[in-house]
Amino acid sequence: MGSMPNVPAASALPRRDQIRKEAARLFAARGFLGVGVDEIGKAVGISGPGLYRHFAGKDAMLADLLIGISERLLEEGRRRAGNGGGAPEALDALIGGHVEFALDDRDLITLHDRELLNLKEEDRRTVRRLQRGYLELWVDAVRGAYPALAEPAAEPVARAAVHAVFGLINSTPHSLGPNPAQDDRVAGLQRDGMAALLHSLAHGAFSAAAGAAAAGAGSGAGAASGTEAEAGADTEVDT
């Protein structure tokens, strides 16, 4: 095995990546269970069981996609968050990176939170561990950027806000056509315009979360309706 087998380079990207791309597109469009292996094969020019030369099975394809994207998110997130500057800059970089991801890899973002339950237990745990790490990155940045959220009692608020902002940003592939569309405008907004808007929305949401936490410090967050609740201060962190 001293020499590389061969370098196809014909289809620009190796078979394995080609399969990844088409599988992601199809899974995002019709769901993991709604797509047959024959269809994936046809999409890459081979037919049916030929895929088994490249992946152990249909499950393995989904696992590869979900673990891959989770790793990319976490790695890139770490890179951006730790790129000098303070917490506000880190948060801004995280938002920018996630928005870019959501706009450029819609299929994967869609899969990322839609198809987790179709993974075998072990892979699911792996993905969840990566997701948790990514979330921690955000929670730390947000709490660093907004002092009101740094209060111990505000930790659940920060966490929930991050979840919500994920939903906000990830909604894009959902509202737009599921297809990447490669380049041009979407829904009447230029891609960069949409990116800027999502960026603003995310900041606005976090800012509001900080305001709510400050206002309701010690009595829960009561914005409009003033029903007070006991401040749930106990937080359990597992693993």
Next chain:
Amino acid sequence: MGSMPNVPAASALPRRDQIRKEAARLFAARGFLGVGVDEIGKAVGISGPGLYRHFAGKDAMLADLLIGISERLLEEGRRRAGNGGGAPEALDALIGGHVEFALDDRDLITLHDRELLNLKEEDRRTVRRLQRGYLELWVDAVRGAYPALAEPAAEPVARAAVHAVFGLINSTPHSLGPNPAQDDRVAGLQRDGMAALLHSLAHGAFSAAAGAAAAGAGSGAGAASGTEAEAGADTEVDT
């Protein structure tokens, strides 16, 4: 009097509704294609094909659920939005209603945007029509509440912002356990605390959208001409 056939009242709610509830739960938990009819039957105490006495088929159950929730959202939305007061009050009422929905009917909210593709063409069109009507309600309220978004050029921004806020609010069933859990605290936050927080986040996002639209008025919100210019720095949001 006409003597109704019978009044079960034993299981508290009629078979048909029982099936609706369990089917929603199962579909939300494992996806429409991931649940078999036998399983739905078992969940309501009858077995397998007995369901066909109540629904025309599995597809019909999903259609019933999705059309039902879409109608409820639109109807309740109209009620709340047109309940006197100006646009700001209407927007506030819409947000409150949707948050309530997302917290109390998580299964349905999940299905609402996850399983649309498993509907037959006709039903899908019906649901989309209802969803579009609901969205218009929001777009009108937002543009009425924030003058900057009322500008004709800002219409796509308003629309995108509404989509994003839907994603934000709907993220709740997603981040929390899929199970309604009926009552108690979730993720360290009391239910009402979470409601208040989501309310604040939604307002914060809309406010930021208005700010972005005002800042980028006339230029279509094109953020930067540079390729990787990530210094947003455009809108300083304040609640």
Next chain:
DNA sequence: CCCCAACGTTAATGAGCGTTAACTCGTGCC
């Protein structure tokens, strides 16, 4: 030259599943 390893092909297998058929059982009404 020959072999083997990579890469595909088609046919077969076997399980799962939605739906239908045929039949049963209780209950209100004439």
Next chain:
DNA sequence: GGCACGAGTTAACGCTCATTAACGTTGGGG
């Protein structure tokens, strides 16, 4: 009493689909 009917039951059909088997082709290295 008998009849119709709502509500279930189990067995069987038919189809889809992931996976495996068995076989074919190409090309480079010994």
